Amino acid sequence: AASDPSLVARALAAKQALGERVFVLGHHYQRDEVIQFADVTGDSFKLARDAAARPDAEFIVFCGVHFMAESADILTGPEQQVILPDLAAGCSMADMARLPQVEAAWRALGEAGVQDLVVPVTYMNSSADIKAFCGRNGGVVCTSSNAEVALEWAFAQHGPDTKVIFFPDQHLGRNTAVLQMGYSLDDCVLWNPHLPGGGLTADQLRAAKVILWKGHCSVHGRFTPEVVDELRATIPGVQVLVHPECRHDVVLKADLVGSTEFIIKTIEAAPAGSSWAIGTELNLVQRLAKAHPDKQITFLDKDVCYCSTMNRIDLPHLVWALESLVDGAVVNRIEVDPETERDALVALTRMLDLPG
Numbered sequence: 001a002a003s004d005p006s007l008v009a010r011a012l013a014a015k016q017a018l019g020e021r022v023f024v025l026g027h028h029y030q031r032d033e034v035i036q037f038a039d040v041t042g043d044s045f046k047l048a049r050d051a052a053a054r055p056d057a058e059f060i061v062f063c064g065v066h067f068m069a070e071s072a073d074i075l076t077g078p079e080q081q082v083i084l085p086d087l088a089a090g091c092s093m094a095d096m097a098r099l100p101q102v103e104a105a106w107r108a109l110g111e112a113g114v115q116d117l118v119v120p121v122t123y124m125n126s127s128a129d130i131k132a133f134c135g136r137n138g139g140v141v142c143t144s145s146n147a148e149v150a151l152e153w154a155f156a157q158h159g160p161d162t163k164v165i166f167f168p169d170q171h172l173g174r175n176t177a178v179l180q181m182g183y184s185l186d187d188c189v190l191w192n193p194h195l196p197g198g199g200l201t202a203d204q205l206r207a208a209k210v211i212l213w214k215g216h217c218s219v220h221g222r223f224t225p226e227v228v229d230e231l232r233a234t235i236p237g238v239q240v241l242v243h244p245e246c247r248h249d250v251v252l253k254a255d256l257v258g259s260t261e262f263i264i265k266t267i268e269a270a271p272a273g274s275s276w277a278i279g280t281e282l283n284l285v286q287r288l289a290k291a292h293p294d295k296q297i298t299f300l301d302k303d304v305c306y307c308s309t310m311n312r313i314d315l316p317h318l319v320w321a322l323e324s325l326v327d328g329a330v331v332n333r334i335e336v337d338p339e340t341e342r343d344a345l346v347a348l349t350r351m352l353d354l355p356g
């Protein structure tokens with residue numbers, strides 16, 4: 001739907017009034033009505049780097065979800081204020097790993113006698129306190145753009161016996177370890193935070209190379225291998241391009257897998273007339289289809305829809321946040337406490353320092 005013209009005018013006026021004082025970041029899954037006001041767009045990794053690109057900006061308005069705004073706060077200067085236009089824009093995957101649960105898993109690894117060999121790796125899609133846990137315990141953050149390099153770094157920490165515990169997305173962890181790094185499915189075990197001992201025995205923890213947290217993305221987790229088969233049967237020559245948050249059996253059937261930034265670059269480089277079925281969030285797929293009318297772009301599954309929390313950031317909330325700043329009021333500030341920030345910054349900096 002087209003944006004409300006009066007809200008568009010108000011957003012433009014507020015941005016103009018704030019000038020260089022405000023820097024607006026937009027994740028690729030944001031609505032068109034919001035993304036048009038972003039000074040930069042990107043996937044989680046690019047936005048983490050870009051957040052620090054304007055140290056002169058007093059206000060960082062983050063059009064994305066809560067964990068991204070927290071990371072932006074950690075990576076920007078103490079005087080800079082990060083604003084999330086709707087505080088209800090969380091992430092169901094990030095909510096699947098809570099610090100007390102992670103600490104219980106860590107204790108179980110201690111009881112199994114292997115904690116010293118384990119490197120904790122957390123996906124960017126996690127709360128700041130989980131990132132801080134990784135920072136304190138020799139671990140690292142990764143995103144879907146650099147999961148392989150981050151896991152390679154992790155596996156090099158304690159020699160050949162190193163193990164990794166990966167939060168909170170089992171699919172990104174499994175897809176990276178098995179499809180990109182050559183580990184087997186038998187090298188992986190699934191830690192269920194809702195079961196005592198994660199549902200695993202000490203022997204299983206000792207035998208595992210990769211301990212995957214039982215979390216998933218409620219959007220990407222809904223694509224199925226059956227829809228890939230159906231599309232291949234109906235669209236001759238279609239190439240299937242999916243995000244690594246998709247299930248392992250979906251990724252196995254895809255032609256290409258990568259982060260949102262990779263998906264965009266792949267479509268931009270694709271020849272005219274080529275056919276693509278894309279398994280990621282719908283706002284992005286619709287935008288790609290609109291921007292590339294010379295290519296046939298299909299959404300992998302018509303039953304899967306937008307990320308409801310990403311979509312909470314809409315034009316009315318953005319206008320409210322910007323106009324409040326014009327009036328001198330900072331609304332919806334995201335501020336990570338200093339201790340968490342210090343430890344999370346260790347894990348985020350390790351990520352930003354990874355090669356590549």
Ligand code: 13P
Pocket residue numbers: 042043044045091125143144145217245259260261
């Ligand atoms: P990327 O931005 O790393 O592609 O991750 C997608 C996502 O689900 C963000 O919430």
Ligand code: SF4
Pocket residue numbers: 029065090091092093094125217218219220281307308309310
């Ligand atoms: Fe979280 Fe999935 Fe939405 Fe990304 S797309 S914010 S991982 S629920």
